[in-house]
Amino acid sequence: MTKIEKISPQSLAEAKRIILSGGVVGIPTETVYGLGGNAFDDGAVKKIFEVKGRPNDNPLIAHIHLDYDLSKIIDYDTPCAKKLREAFLPGPLTLVYPSTNKVSPFVSCGLNTLAVRVPSHDGAQAFLREVDVPVVAPSANLSKHVSPTSALHVYEDFAGKIPLILDGGECEGGIESTVCDVTGDIPIILRPGLITKEMIEQVCGACEVYAPVLKAGDRAKSPGMMYKHYSPRCQTALFEKGALSNAKSRVREELDKGRKVAVLCENLLLKEFVGIDAQMLDLGSSPDEMATNLYKLLRQSEKIADVLVAIEPSAQGGVMEGVMNRLKKACLSTDINAKS
Numbered sequence: 416m417t418k419i420e421k422i423s424p425q426s427l428a429e430a431k432r433i434i435l436s437g438g439v440v441g442i443p444t445e446t447v448y449g450l451g452g453n454a455f456d457d458g459a460v461k462k463i464f465e466v467k468g469r470p471n472d473n474p475l476i477a478h479i480h481l482d483y484d485l486s487k488i489i490d491y492d493t494p495c496a497k498k499l500r501e502a503f504l505p506g507p508l509t510l511v512y513p514s515t516n517k518v519s520p521f522v523s524c525g526l527n528t529l530a531v532r533v534p535s536h537d538g539a540q541a542f543l544r545e546v547d548v549p550v551v552a553p554s555a556n557l558s559k560h561v562s563p564t565s566a567l568h569v570y571e572d573f574a575g576k577i578p579l580i581l582d583g584g585e586c587e588g589g590i591e592s593t594v595c596d597v598t599g600d601i602p603i604i605l606r607p608g609l610i611t612k613e614m615i616e617q618v619c620g621a622c623e624v625y626a627p628v629l630k631a632g633d634r635a636k637s638p639g640m641m642y643k644h645y646s647p648r649c650q651t652a653l654f655e656k657g658a659l660s661n662a663k664s665r666v667r668e669e670l671d672k673g674r675k676v677a678v679l680c681e682n683l684l685l686k687e688f689v690g691i692d693a694q695m696l697d698l699g700s701s702p703d704e705m706a707t708n709l710y711k712l713l714r715q716s717e718k719i720a721d722v723l724v725a726i727e728p729s730a731q732g733g734v735m736e737g738v739m740n741r742l743k744k745a746c747l748s749t750d751i752n753a754k755s
């Protein structure tokens with residue numbers, strides 16, 4: 416049986432018992448919910464990969480509380496990492512440090528680095544203080560499915576498979592943390608998120624974005640970025656912003672076939688679909704709102720529609736890099752990038 420418990424001294428004590436005996440617990444953060452396990456415990460780490468169905472070359476992020484001694488889990492610090500911690504932590508930024516043999520070898524899947532994050536969510540901090548070990552916590556969704564932004568989403572994917580989900584309310588951030596490699600002189604963004612390239616540049620003077628062109632047999636710097644991900648369990652079609660009329664035609668075609676259609680678009684475009692019998696999913700207006708709403712709406716789409724027609728929002732850069740990164744992967748499953 417899987418319990419959902421609000422965060423309280425009792426539920427935190429129960430979470431601690433589970434984590435320190437090698438189990439896994441669903442935990443809230445300000446980005447998405449995580450599936451947490453003790454980073455020092457091989458069995459717990461393996462269990463996380465098993466229960467998620469996560470490919471075993473996709474490394475995990477270790478979560479620590481604000482006062483946890485970082486030197487217990489990394490080999491050495493870098494000046495650029497120090498500046499980024501001061502500017503953005505606690506918060507939705509994961510830093511990749513040089514690290515070998517400090518936590519379970521299964522955490523980093525053979526890489527000589529460790530990704531570390533200090534979440535700002537009060538419930539996550541309380542939980543991490545209670546257990547006082549680094550907790551690996553990938554997003555608490557079955558591999559490839561949409562990431563969870565509420566305790567109920569975690570329940571949908573893991574009911575009966577994990578003993579406890581700590582309920583810390585709906586996640587405000589909505590998309591996963593920015594992952595940034597700080598092992599060299601210049602920080603490199605491996606996964607875009609709410610802490611943007613521009614924000615990192617302001618602090619460190621420079622910032623690169625990892626965009627690999629891989630040949631067969633090459634290993635990506637951040638393997639998780641190579642997979643189809645975040646996908647609702649319905650057919651999907653993503654249209655570029657200039658292709659509104661194509662998107663509308665597609666909606667009409669699907670409706671004519673008797674299929675249920677959901678349309679995911681920014682608030683500004685809702686009026687374009689008045690009189691068309693599709694379920695409208697309003698992403699919102701600002702980039703931050705769109706990040707907050709994205710996964711909730713993708714989860715909704717699979718419940719109400721046979722096909723999701725998504726339209727690229729007009730805003731670009733900053734947080735939209737993270738939003739579009741997720742939306743493109745979510746729509747990789749079937750037909751994509753219908754151009755104008």
Ligand code: AMP
Pocket residue numbers: 473474475476511523526528529530552553554591594605606636637638639640
């Ligand atoms: P998730 O846990 O589902 O949010 O995914 C974690 C992301 O962090 C994936 O894209 C991983 O590839 C990436 N990641 C975790 N550890 C490392 C690492 N040591 N080096 C590079 N990327 C990492």
Ligand code: MG
Pocket residue numbers: 553554562
């Ligand atoms: Mg994930």
